[in-house]
Amino acid sequence: xxxxxxxxxxxxxxxACEARHKGVCGALEAEQLxxxxxxxxxxxxxxxxxxxxxxxxxxxYANVLSGVVKLTKTLSDGRQQxxxxxxAPDFLxxxxxxxxxxxxxxxxxxxxxxxxxxxxxxxxxxxxxxxxRLYRQALDxxxxxxxxxxxxxxxxxxxxxxxxxxxIARNIDPAADADRQAAAFDxxxxxxxxxxxxxxxxETVSRQLTRLRADKIITIENNRHxxxxxxxxxxxxxxx
Amino acid sequence: xxxxxxxxxxxxxxxACEARHKGVCGALEAEQLxxxxxxxxxxxxxxxxxxxxxxxxxxxYANVLSGVVKLTKTLSDGRQQxxxxxxAPDFLxxxxxxxxxxxxxxxxxxxxxxxxxxxxxxxxxxxxxxxxRLYRQALDxxxxxxxxxxxxxxxxxxxxxxxxxxxIARNIDPAADADRQAAAFDxxxxxxxxxxxxxxxxETVSRQLTRLRADKIITIENNRHxxxxxxxxxxxxxxx
DNA sequence: ATCCTGCGTTGACCCTGATCAAACCTTGCA
DNA sequence: TGCAAGGTTTGATCAGGGTCAACGCAGGAT
Numbered sequence: 116x117x118x119x120x121x122x123x124x125x126x127x128x129x130x131a132c133e134a135r136h137k138g139v140c141g142a143l144e145a146e147q148l149x150x151x152x153x154x155x156x157x158x159x160x161x162x163x164x165x166x167x168x169x170x171x172x173x174x175x176y177a178n179v180l181s182g183v184v185k186l187t188k189t190l191s192d193g194r195q196q197x198x199x200x201x202x203a204p205d206f207l208x209x210x211x212x213x214x215x216x217x218x219x220x221x222x223x224x225x226x227x228x229x230x231x232x233x234x235x236x237x238x239x240x241x242x243x244x245x246x247x248r249l250y251r252q253a254l255d256x257x258x259x260x261x262x263x264x265x266x267x268x269x270x271x272x273x274x275x276x277x278x279x280x281x282x283i284a285r286n287i288d289p290a291a292d293a294d295r296q297a298a299a300f301d302x303x304x305x306x307x308x309x310x311x312x313x314x315x316x317x318e319t320v321s322r323q324l325t326r327l328r329a330d331k332i333i334t335i336e337n338n339r340h341x342x343x344x345x346x347x348x349x350x351x352x353x354x355x
Numbered sequence: 356x357x358x359x360x361x362x363x364x365x366x367x368x369x370x371a372c373e374a375r376h377k378g379v380c381g382a383l384e385a386e387q388l389x390x391x392x393x394x395x396x397x398x399x400x401x402x403x404x405x406x407x408x409x410x411x412x413x414x415x416y417a418n419v420l421s422g423v424v425k426l427t428k429t430l431s432d433g434r435q436q437x438x439x440x441x442x443a444p445d446f447l448x449x450x451x452x453x454x455x456x457x458x459x460x461x462x463x464x465x466x467x468x469x470x471x472x473x474x475x476x477x478x479x480x481x482x483x484x485x486x487x488r489l490y491r492q493a494l495d496x497x498x499x500x501x502x503x504x505x506x507x508x509x510x511x512x513x514x515x516x517x518x519x520x521x522x523i524a525r526n527i528d529p530a531a532d533a534d535r536q537a538a539a540f541d542x543x544x545x546x547x548x549x550x551x552x553x554x555x556x557x558e559t560v561s562r563q564l565t566r567l568r569a570d571k572i573i574t575i576e577n578n579r580h581x582x583x584x585x586x587x588x589x590x591x592x593x594x595x
Numbered sequence: 596a597t598c599c600t601g602c603g604t605t606g607a608c609c610c611t612g613a614t615c616a617a618a619c620c621t622t623g624c625a
Numbered sequence: 626t627g628c629a630a631g632g633t634t635t636g637a638t639c640a641g642g643g644t645c646a647a648c649g650c651a652g653g654a655t
Contacts (some may be wrong), residue, residue, distance in 0.1 A: 188501065190595060194509040198501035209498075211491055216498065243483050250490040251451055253497055258449075258456065260500035261428065261438035267507040268554025269434040272642065306603060314508025319642055321604055337651090338603065355430060512612065546633065559612055561634055578621085578633065 182225030
């Protein structure tokens with residue numbers, strides 16, 4: 116069966132896009148990709164930009180193309196907790212809900228591929244495969260959230276920091292995961308963000324990092340760049 | 356258009372079932388319900404029974420018909436954290452994964468409607484509406500998990516206890532939610548479970564409950580039965 | 596160059612919640 | 626009826642991590 120050349124072409128926007136390979140767009144046929152790409156636009160946001168406010172109407176969804184987005188919740192007296200981090204090529208948004216119950220903020224400079232809400236919802240109706248991918252991502256996020264519940268509820272400060280560094284290493288320097296035993300990466304979060312993620316204070320985060328450095332489990336350059344010469348030793352501190 | 360009486364009949368098993376009204380089975384046509392019901396069976400488990408072990412092959416899914424199921428994770432040294440509670444008519448199971456990465460245990464006596472794994476997966480393929488319901492439940496569970504991350508990471512012991520009691524009240528005595536200002540219910544969890552849920556120790560849970568009782572915000576009968584004369588006062592302690 | 600300003604580190608002290616220990620119910624069962 | 630076994634409460638003490646405060650450092654603006 117011959118395919119029309121026109122519908123077979125992958126949109127320029129998508130050709131090299133990670134979301135098409137490992138993200139939700141991989142669910143779509145060239146034809147559908149064209150339809151969706153027509154309504155989408157690339158979007159750049161500097162570190163600190165608010166992408167979606169709490170109690171704000173949800174106008175669009177997006178794929179994270181690069182950088183890190185943090186999802187936060189804040190109590191009325193200002194205490195804050197990061198409840199999720201999104202890396203490329205995660206899908207950003209919460210289908211089936213009119214307004215957000217959390218904040219999404221660029222933790223680093225980020226680039227996004229944004230879609231109008233209606234376009235995604237229409238596409239979800241017509242493509243069960245897309246919906247399934249979104250479902251799978253939601254389940255993965257749920258697994259992650261539950262892992263962090265253990266960390267938040269039951270681990271000590273130093274175990275929390277070690278767990279956090281491992282998680283970042285796995286996301287930023289994926290090659291390091293299993294085979295190699297060393298890893299190096301830039302922290303995408305400030306000390307304040309790390310504290311908000313782990314339910315600690317800035318001071319405790321700083322002290323624990325200093326301790327890991329003193330114990331020669333990591334080295335720190337310019338406050339942000341971390342080198343882990345032996346991942347196994349870091350894992351031993353994560354207390355799983 | 357006349358429907359065949361045979362395929363139109365709702366299985367006896369399902370007639371009064373809550374899962375058909377508010378749960379995932381509501382997605383199914385009478386015909387599909389019949390097909391699924393043929394493979395399902397009711398299952399009773401006493402408090403404390405392990406329903407699904409960590410790293411165990413997933414053989415079946417289930418709807419919770421009554422009682423409470425706790426989902427737990429355990430660190431290698433025995434520290435435990437409850438990462439989710441399921442009430443009727445929640446769907447119990449994690450599609451798209453061969454084996455579980457958590458434990459499911461009956462927190463109270465429970466009754467379940469269990470389905471062989473293959474039956475649910477076949478039905479999911481043929482009914483986008485079912486998959487959508489499952490997707491929605493996963494998103495709801497994700498929202499809940501994130502709410503608890505805030506509680507675990509940023510709230511004090513007394514705020515944790517107040518938040519927990521509110522959550523239970525809303526699930527066990529739903530009428531109490533908004534309109535009425537009083538609520539009464541039996542705690543489905545032991546002090547040890549509450550501690551594992553909130554990232555506290557048994558002693559702290561006990562002390563905080565005693566404090567709420569001393570402050571006349573709750574009354575406790577037989578250790579398990581809680582009466583909240585004024586939900587607003589309890590909410591004020593939850594620190595949202 | 597100098598001053599800011601935003602991050603990050605370090606120190607001193609304190610408090611919340613953990614730990615250890617003992618006693619106190621309930622409930623089931625012999 | 627009495628006993629055993631969980632589950633729960635209460636008390637005394639301790640320590641992990643929070644709070645408050647000062648200082649250091651780097652990069653950008655003037």
